[in-house]
Amino acid sequence: MAASQNPSSFPNKTPADPALFDLLVLGSGIAGLAAAQLAKDNGKSVLVIDKGRRLGGRVSTRRQDGFIFNHGAQFVTAKGTEFASLLAKAKAAGNIKDWQISDDKIVQIGTPSMRDLPQFMATGLMIRQQTEITKIAHHGGHIGFFDKDDLVATGRQAIITAPAAQTGKLLADIYPELAATAGPVSYDPCWTIMLGLEDDHGLGTAPLRDEAAGIALAVPEMTRSKQQSGAVAPALTIQATGAWSQQHLQDDSQMVIEILCQIWQNLTGKPLNNISTTTAHRWLYAKVTTAAPSDAPRLSNDGKLAIAGDWLSGPRVEQAFDSGQQAYRHLK
Ligand SMILES: Cc1cc2nc3c(=O)[nH]c(=O)nc-3n(C[C@H](O)[C@H](O)[C@H](O)COP(=O)(O)OP(=O)(O)OC[C@H]3O[C@@H](n4cnc5c(N)ncnc54)[C@H](O)[C@@H]3O)c2cc1C
Known part of the structure; x- marks a missing residue:
């Protein structure tokens, strides 16, 4: 290639x-x-x-009002040699980097956006x-x-x-x-909300997961930057779990934004009073269950x-x- x-x-x-x-x-x-x-x-x-x-299909990146949101797949991992070999080439070309998603797990993410992986492919x-x-x-x-x-x-x-x-x-x-x-x-759906922020106010780069509360993954978008933090407009993408998304499938998107923001604030103890733009996307076919x-x-x-x-x-x-x-x- x-x-x-x-x-x-x-x-x-x-x-x-x-x-x-x-x-x-x-x-x-x-x-x-x-x-x-x-x-x-x-x-x-x-x-x-x-x-x-x-x-890119579901490996997808949206640009809106100066913000970048990765609202589909958030990261990739390779268990087999062929995909690992592709990731190694994408990494050498500067389109993939490692990301410490938790204390004991390193995954790969597209950089500066997830779509850089399919773009490379x-x-x-x-x-x-x-x-x-x-x-x-x-x-x-x-x-x-x-x-x-x-x-x-x-x-x-x-x-x-x-x-x-x-x-x-x-x-x-x-x-x-x-x-x-x-x-x-069959597939699980996934409600995803995208928040453009006025400042990062201690948002950091650590992801948040809490299945019981309904959050599959919440990622500060600055995580993906190739540059120093501060060079990228602060933004937060929150993805609900399949169960939560199924339960709220027919909800109005504004209501989904409000509820997921509230859950995130309750879990982190940080107020989201600096939001400048919001969008929601409902994936009907997000993750294969059968x-x-x-x-x-x-x-x-x-x-x-x-x-x-x-x-x-x-x-x-x-x-x-x-x-x-x-x-x-x-x-x-
Ligand atoms: C919110 C979300 C989070 C996810 N998180 C992760 C994750 O963190 N890690 C991970 O490994 N996976 C994750 N996944 C799953 C991963 O994104 C998918 O498994 C993978 O991208 C599927 O690729 P695909 O090519 O099979 O299908 P798709 O990406 O769906 O590609 C199918 C393509 O077909 C096109 N198409 C469909 N019908 C037609 C038509 N009639 N004419 C022309 N074109 C058509 C579509 O536009 C689409 O581009 C996530 C998915 C979602 C939605």
Whole structure:
């Protein structure tokens, strides 16, 4: 992977006769980028297509009113050698650093933002964002990806990395055996609130976790800075637990902000009277709670399409990465 190259964007206008790629990948999250990069390393022509504005999927960073919030995955860990090797390369390129999350645990975080990890993984790939695929069908002996208007691109083979429910819907007609793999999968939701602060007033950089109180993780964003503290606008991102988020799923976002701020103040004893901006995001499919059965099919009967995503093995970024690489290996 050449760290100096940037991902190239694919023109959003569909040509009259869309190009044929060796591999189409739906999703520029970790699973899709892992699959696409491995295919590219093996000399395949690859196009990645995603409906979001930015790549990374749930490894996501939001910039608002001068503040930076990492409101998806907060950190990564590597148990296997392949993901560890990727993290080592990202670290050498300055996109990942160690973070002491507790007295006895060191994890890795993207720096200066979590999205720097998927951005690094996207090096040299051809990626088309802001294109929602609404239909997948056979087209001239290949796999065609369609948006609401037209055919977007064709591939000799394809990998689908959308969350389980969307994958099930997209593949129901063309590959019902793969759509069925998505059936038993479930996720926890996650309410995430983002607070831009006027000053850091002793906020520090230590994270807070208190499952019983409903806080999965609260992180002062200055933690990720490559510079000295004070160089980054002080901000706090608070993520509720799955149970708390489920219980408050239909609550109004303003109410969620108020309650989570109150919980954080009660736990830390620090007043949050310096807030200048607030936002809330409700992730409906945050963390996998029931993964697909390990013996359920991952590859279509004709060998042309494979599925990937954290929901095929577990709730962490590394599992999404592994599933993407496995999907490409299934196709070969
Ligand atoms: C709040 C939160 C906190 C988390 N914390 C951690 C953590 O600390 N550590 C950790 O390891 N993991 C964490 N996770 C889990 C981790 O983020 C995921 O496991 C991982 O990012 C999933 O990657 P993926 O590629 O499988 O899916 P995604 O990231 O969901 O990627 C799927 C992509 O498909 C695109 N897509 C879907 N449908 C279509 C369509 N029809 N057309 C085009 N594009 C489409 C989406 O836009 C998306 O970009 C967290 C997740 C959340 C939400």
